[in-house]
Amino acid sequence: MTNTKYTEDHEWATLDDGIVTVGITDFAQDQLGDIVFIELPRIGQAINQGDEGAIIESVKAAGDVKCPVGGEVAAVNESLVDSPEQVNKDPMGDGWFYKVRASDLSEWEQLMSKQAYETFVAQSN
Amino acid sequence: MPISYPSGIIQEHKNTRSTASLFDVSHMGQIRLQGRNIAHYIESFSPIDLVNLPEGRQAYSFFTNEAGGIIDDFVAMRIGSEYRIIVNAANKQTVLSILNQNKPTHCSVELLDTYSMIALQGPSASSALSQLAPKCRSMSFMDAGILYLDNIQCAVARSGYTGEDGFEISVQSSHIEHLARKLLEIEGVHPAGLGARDTLRLEAGLCLHGNDISPEISPVEAGLSWAIPATRRTGGSRAGGFPGAEPILSMLKRGSKQIRIGLRVNDRIPVRAKTLLETKSGIQIGKVTSGGFGPSVGIPIALAYVDTSATEVGSRLDAIVRNKRIEVTVAPLPFVPLRYYRN
Numbered sequence: 180m181t182n183t184k185y186t187e188d189h190e191w192a193t194l195d196d197g198i199v200t201v202g203i204t205d206f207a208q209d210q211l212g213d214i215v216f217i218e219l220p221r222i223g224q225a226i227n228q229g230d231e232g233a234i235i236e237s238v239k240a241a242g243d244v245k246c247p248v249g250g251e252v253a254a255v256n257e258s259l260v261d262s263p264e265q266v267n268k269d270p271m272g273d274g275w276f277y278k279v280r281a282s283d284l285s286e287w288e289q290l291m292s293k294q295a296y297e298t299f300v301a302q303s304n
Numbered sequence: 305m306p307i308s309y310p311s312g313i314i315q316e317h318k319n320t321r322s323t324a325s326l327f328d329v330s331h332m333g334q335i336r337l338q339g340r341n342i343a344h345y346i347e348s349f350s351p352i353d354l355v356n357l358p359e360g361r362q363a364y365s366f367f368t369n370e371a372g373g374i375i376d377d378f379v380a381m382r383i384g385s386e387y388r389i390i391v392n393a394a395n396k397q398t399v400l401s402i403l404n405q406n407k408p409t410h411c412s413v414e415l416l417d418t419y420s421m422i423a424l425q426g427p428s429a430s431s432a433l434s435q436l437a438p439k440c441r442s443m444s445f446m447d448a449g450i451l452y453l454d455n456i457q458c459a460v461a462r463s464g465y466t467g468e469d470g471f472e473i474s475v476q477s478s479h480i481e482h483l484a485r486k487l488l489e490i491e492g493v494h495p496a497g498l499g500a501r502d503t504l505r506l507e508a509g510l511c512l513h514g515n516d517i518s519p520e521i522s523p524v525e526a527g528l529s530w531a532i533p534a535t536r537r538t539g540g541s542r543a544g545g546f547p548g549a550e551p552i553l554s555m556l557k558r559g560s561k562q563i564r565i566g567l568r569v570n571d572r573i574p575v576r577a578k579t580l581l582e583t584k585s586g587i588q589i590g591k592v593t594s595g596g597f598g599p600s601v602g603i604p605i606a607l608a609y610v611d612t613s614a615t616e617v618g619s620r621l622d623a624i625v626r627n628k629r630i631e632v633t634v635a636p637l638p639f640v641p642l643r644y645y646r647n
Contacts, residue, residue, distance in 0.1 A: 212307070212499065213314040215597040215604070216572040234626075236574050238313045238499060238597050263572075267312075 184247075184287060185296035191271065192247040194287050199248045201232060202275040203266065206300050211237040214263045219255040220277055226252060228286050233276045235266070244276055248286045254278040305331070306497045313499035317599040320466055320504055321640070324426035325496035326487050333396035334419050334474055335403065337387045339411030346380070346387065349402055351523070351546050353533040357382050362448040362461050364531050366523060367399060372548030372555065373519040374526070375402070377511065381448035381461055388459065388474070390421075392513050420480035424487060425470030425504075430645065432490045433460075433471055440471060445644035454486055462645065465501065467508025467638060469645045506605060507598045509566060509637030515577055516564060516593045516607050522548070524555040525609065527564045527637070532556070562590065562609045566635040567621070569595075569604035573630055575623040581608060581632070582622045589614045589621060601639050606632070 183193040189207035193200045208214070216236035226232060232246040255277045259265055266274035281287060291299065305328045308316055319325050337346065343354040352365035362381040366374045376395035381388050391399045396415065403413045424433055433440045436453040440460065443449070448461040456479045464470035475483055487493050502512070511517045517526050534540050538553050569575050579592040590610030598605040606623075614621060617636050622629040 213312050216574065218573075236597075238503060238599075239307065241574075241576075260572075 184290035184292060185299075186245070186247045186290055187299060188245050189300075190244060190247050192287060192290055194281070194284070197281060197284070198253055199250070199279045199281050199287060200275050201244065201247060201277055201279065203235070203244055203270055204296070205270050208267050208270040208274070211235060211239070211242060211267075213238045214266050217259045217263045217266070217276070219257075219259065220252045222252055222255060224252040226250065226279065235263075246279065247290055248279055248281045248283075250279040250282040252277055253280045305329070305501075307499045308497040309495045311494070313497070313503060314599045316494065316496035316500035317503045319494045320426045320468060320496060320500060321600055322427065323492035323494070324424055324428040324432050324470075325466075325494055325500065326484065327423040327425065327496050327501055328420075328484070329423050329472070330420040330477075330480070331393040332421055333391040333393060333399065334416040334421065335389045335391065335400065336414045336416055337389065337403070337411065338385060339408065341408065342387060342411050343382075345408055345411060346389070346403075347536075347542065348545060349547065351532045351536040351549070351552070352380060353535045353542075354380060354382075354387070355542070356535065359384065360447055360449050362446045362463060366517070366528070366531070367402060368523070368546055368548040368552065369519050370547050371519070372522040372551035374513065374517045374521060374523060375399070375519055377513055377517060377528075379461070379463065381459070383448055383450060383459055388416075390472075394514065416474075418477050419474055420477045421472060421474045422480065422484055422487070423464050423466075423470060423472045424493070425464045425466040425468050427469060427643065428492045429468070429470040432487065432493050435490055436486060442647060443471075443645075444647040445469075453483060456483060458483070465508075465510060466504040467510070467640055467642045468504075469643055503596060503599055506594055506596060506607065507600055507639045508642060509607070509639060511564075511607070512594055521609075522552055522555055522560065524552060525560045525562055525564065529556060559612065561612060563612055563615055564593070564607060564609055565615050566637040566639060567592070567595075567606040567608055567623075567632040568601075568635040568639075569606065569623070570620075570631040570633060572604065573625055574604040575606045575625055575630060575632060579606075580624045581610060582624060582629075583614065584620060584622060592623065598639060605635070605639050607637075610634075
């Protein structure tokens with residue numbers, strides 16, 4: 180996943196032909212604990228960078244998946260509705276949340292590289 | 305105790321209901337009380353019947369305030385000539401101040417801060433603990449006594465906060481690590497943390513002080529009238545004589561305006577503490593005091609206080625979560641069968 184970037188809110192964003200797939204990192208799923216509920220955005224929804232894209236409820240608490248890149252929601256991972264634990268099991272793969280047709284690719288360019296994110300996580304511990 | 309160990313809350317919760325879990329509950333306050341008429345003295349702060357509690361037994365009760373609210377809930381055990389009271393960590397100092405207020409000169413009140421406590425809970429708890437002390441098998445729910453576990457003197461009660469069979473073990477802190485490691489070596493015994501402790505007690509319908517009970521809530525509203533024995537009620541041999549006796553005994557007679565109920569959520573969204581409840585017609589009717597996902601029941605559940613008009617099991621209400629109406633159904637407590645062992 181060389182075209183994957185990260186945010187300080189522990190989201191990952193993979194760019195592929197103008198579409199950005201969004202999920203949460205392994206660090207985030209570990210912090211959250213067992214996830215029991217996910218609310219996804221609607222396909223077609225217009226969303227800005229920094230908006231609340233999805234809602235996660237773990238056994239412990241509720242959190243949100245902010246949108247790392249603005250645009251229009253092109254797809255959502257429906258399987259997370261019945262199997263939210265997929266996010267704990269495979270956060271970087273099958274645990275993807277939604278895809279955005281990016282309206283401004285410079286927003287993606289400005290996100291953290293994998294290295295920068297790993298340094299960020301190490302420093303915050 | 306951490307929120308969870310690497311297995312995670314759900315696995316630790318499930319282990320507890322299928323085999324056994326070990327919890328470090330050393331944060332609880334353990335208070336030793338001794339002296340002539342000490343039981344009468346403790347009764348002046350609580351509606352407990354401690355005078356008639358047989359040696360080797362434990363009882364659940366609460367310290368009340370003048371308004372009839374609950375300062376803390378506790379278990380009290382009688383072992384030999386001493387009484388031990390186990391209180392919540394957050395209320396340790398408050399309870400000590402109360403007990404030291406008018407302490408009779410020939411009585412002692414001592415916080416056992418050099419003692420630790422662990423709880424072994426689950427259907428396999430008895431077979432596991434019997435490997436260290438075969439005598440534990442013959443204990444019934446709420447029995448308490450001195451047992452030697454691996455030759456170490458411990459105060460053991462057959463009780464817990466999970467709804468499962470289990471034991472709460474108190475021992476001098478210098479021995480706790482050895483004892484915990486011995487128990488964890490037993491097959492089927494796994495460590496469990498605070499997260500699972502909360503999901504387990506929630507499913508068992510047990511109150512958490514600070515959430516479901518507090519100085520503003522009476523035992524009658526909390527559904528804990530069963531813990532007020534006849535001897536302390538109107539007409540009993542030692543009726544009243546505890547703080548808030550008048551409002552509590554009056555509420556016992558007349559009923560209360562609100563009452564604690566269980567809720568099952570008809571959705572996947574957890575409905576948590578402080579969530580407001582409305583009738584289907586939009587009238588505010590109550591508030592959630594504890595809530596979350598129940599791993600054994602497989603759905604989100606909650607404890608709430610509602611107006612007595614809305615307590616019928618099966619009635620549907622709406623919980624307001626992030627401005628959305630989430631349907632909940634009034635459910636009987638507990639949410640899972642209690643599996644206490646009675647000899």
